[in-house]
Amino acid sequence: MEYKFSEIEEQIKKFWSDKNIYRVGDAESGKPKYYVLDMFPYPSGAGLHVGHPLGYIASDIYSRYKRMKGFNVLHPMGYDSFGLPAEQYAIQTGQHPAITTEQNIKRFREQYDKMGFCFDWTREVKTSDAEFYKWTQWIFIQLFNSWYNNSTDKAENISSLEKIFTTEGNANVKAAHAEVKIFSADEWKKFSESEQQEILMQYRLAFLSEAYVNWCPALGTVLANDEVKDGVSERGGYPVERKLMKQWMLRITAYAERLLSGLNDLQWSESIKEAQRNWIGRSEGASAKFQIADSKLQIEVFTTRPDTIFGVTFLTLAPEHELINQITPDSHKKEVEEYVLYAKNRSERERMTEVKKITGVFTGAYAIHPFTGKQIPVWIGEYVLAGYGTGAVMGVPGHDSRDYGFAKHFNLEIIEVVSGGDISKEAFEGEGKNINSTFLDGLKTVDAKKKVIDEIEKNKIGERKINFKLRDAVFGRQRYWGEPIPIYYDEQNIPRVVDENDLPIRLPEVDKYLPTETGEPPLANAKNWKYKNKFEFEKTTMPGWAGSSWYLFRYMDPHNKNAFAGKDKLDYWKQVDFYIGGSEHATGHLMYFRFWTKFLKDLGLIDIEEPAKRLVNQGMIQGVSAKVFKNNFNFKTAPQSIAYKRFASKYITDSATIENIVDVFLCKDFVVNDSQKSSLPFLLSDINLPVDFADFTKYQFDIKAFYESGDNRAKNVLFIFIGGIFLNGKFFFDAGVNNYSFGFTAIPEKMSKSKYNVVNPDDIIEKYGADCFRMYEMFLGPVEMSKPWDTKGIDGVSRFLRKLWKLFYSDDGKWLVTNEAATNDELKILHKTIKKVEDDIEKLSYNTSVSAFMICVNELTDLKCHKAEVLKDLLLILSPFAPFTTEFLWQEMKQGGSIVTTNFPKVREELLVENSFEYPIAINGKTKTKITFALDKEISTIEKEVLDMEILKKYFEGRAPKKIIVVKGKMINVVV
């Protein structure tokens, strides 16, 4: 019988689905639980490429393994199905995003099924399902109804805060909040309803706030910090500007400390933890208030180096600082206003690219140094950020490089207050001993910090303070395809949450997915969409990360109508034991879902502090692009194109054909060739050609096939190679040349449709089978590592599977398996492999387990072993990797049940005990020969025997060996 993988896969797929083999029960299973989760995919229109399954295969193997080890394994899959691409498509075509999304999901599902993943599809969830987003909205309501109590260090219901306000005002409340004035209980009671709500809003965890946001005019929406890369939108690459807008926000900063300290106990990669630590950006220091001369105003600064306070020679304010107007004397108004205007008009992007440019202006005001009483000038500089600290810094040019640059540029005084550097050359930012600092003189930096903060607090100048870089998260999007925010505006225009019983607030139908003419979000297009038929709903929707911030809990109880998940289910499944996904989510999703988890815990809804114990980041499988060169000017208008046309006219006389040329592609070798290069205008960039026509072994691109495929990019395009050209299906050669070769360069880069380098797993599965595909992706290297996709080695895995098959069937199709008892050698091979594979799976070192299987099958083949006793265990340990083939053979062996639900075999350690070892014998650390000794042999006897060995004599060269080291079971080293 031949190994026909496609037939086997079909048959086994049916077998599994008939038996509902992947259905997962809950606590009643009586087994310990294990939760394996893949990061939520966005169902894109392009389907899966070979890069996506890397993580899925890894988690699938782990899930199957854990199941065979006696765990009740939850391994679900679903879709993060709200998102931009479907909406963009809707804007272009008018097609409802729900329809596109549904089609894409169907495609994804087909692909998942082909790969044999053990997902329990009865637990599938989709964020765009009203049954799902009902609970996303519900959690938002809880956030709105909560405040963060710093005294108890948890979120509490807003009613407890109101109670405090009515009894004692807000002076002693320790809470995470925005700027609020201090009021007494009496004052609180006298506030109007709208004033009270305004104040409460400053405390809520979901709140409406005026804030500088990243506004992307091209997308017509606001982006979160992590959605902006290099001043442009991460998706689409459109410019982003800073804009003051009223926005729904989440007070993630309340959780900064817990998000930071929680990292320590997580089994996550160091790089992700580090990225989160940087993102949270905790710094310890002090705040200090500087009195403005001849004024009642004070400027508060934050510093991490309060020990350098005697080195302050100026203050710098951010251009957005609110006191600028009040402190600037008339004499300086004009210059200051001009500068502020200039700074405001500078986009984030400009400011970032011109980091080294020093700009600023003197306000004309002076501040009084709190310790020396000296007057110091107050400046404005754009190097100070409005959003961090207090938006003002104390300028210590001697010990801060930015202050140093600023002082040099504007000729301000520089004082050395910490010894150890040379401040005539550069700022000294290291630690040392204080000088020129009165009561701090002689103190080491650590002690000086402590002392000065004590003084600052004693004199009520300021206080010890901890600052975070982490910003509150913007939660509203001017978009259609997202969860409606469950807020309405009452008669007084006070924002209120809708009643929980009215959830879900369904996404209304609109006839246009674009913002309205007045600039309102798309939801404003909805007709008759009012809460209780009279109140205006909030028109923005939630961002892409809302649903994914809590989805892990929904899988535990996906159909629950009364809660986001039932208490019993939450108690049983607790949290994700093993989470796998891309590292690009380091500061986005992975931060938000930790935040929501902590919040739900504070409400007493769940019992865990962290959503995922262990996190593995799978590497990216890059596509290998076929790059050729292309002119980078407009071919129709640029004068350079004439040179190309002249070149083409060497071969083609018909001028109309030449005039029609719209572009030119050059083969790699042509560009590398100097004499050719000099005859052409050298303005080149590279462009990708579809990999389907590229031969990566010879680096040859088939232009003719490309042209004949009907691709528009090949039409009227002049292809130049060495010795000839290709135009519209025809080759033209130099005299004497008749072999064409269109060379390209192979570059690994991210796999993407736009780069024409996508490899579809369906094609690979069709050619080699799903098991082979799964094993090959694992065989490529460690899961965490990125690597270019390359089919070069896949034949090795394919050969392995056929070799395995041959242990069961002869070439002419006879069943070979016998019930003979296995020999010791055979059992040893088997159990060595079981042990190795078990260890490797735990470590996620799948590439080495695949080699172990290969070694095992090779050795059994050499021994002509066809014994059931050995083969059935081999099938079991291989089944997480190659589920189809192993299940098929399992059934052929009449073992009963399904291999999926059978237990993993136990290693028989006693078979692996060696009683002798072949020692490598090294002279001065270099291995020279080998000798076998019994393992229980006395070391002193070994030493003696080795030193007497005839073969070693020549290395001693007459010298007596100085020393001999014997490490039992490892090696022997003789020092001469």
Next chain:
RNA sequence: GCCCGGGUGGUGGAACUGGUAGACACGCAGGACUUAAAAUCCUGUCGCCCGAAACGGCGGUGCGGGUUCGAUUCCCGCCCCGGGCACCA
């Protein structure tokens, strides 16, 4: 600039906690089978040197140094590649 990874044959990659560097696979070369091809199987394959061969010699894990009986592994300095952050006071 700062913070994380990483650098091993022609290629993907192995090597437990400091103990035989290059497992396994691809590719390549030679051979067997075949009319032929595919498939399959066998042999070799880090480099250099001697040789008929060797369980011969020398070198070798990005570079330079160090610790050690022994270093791909630990320490110091440097170079290169990938990723993240970036005027964060």
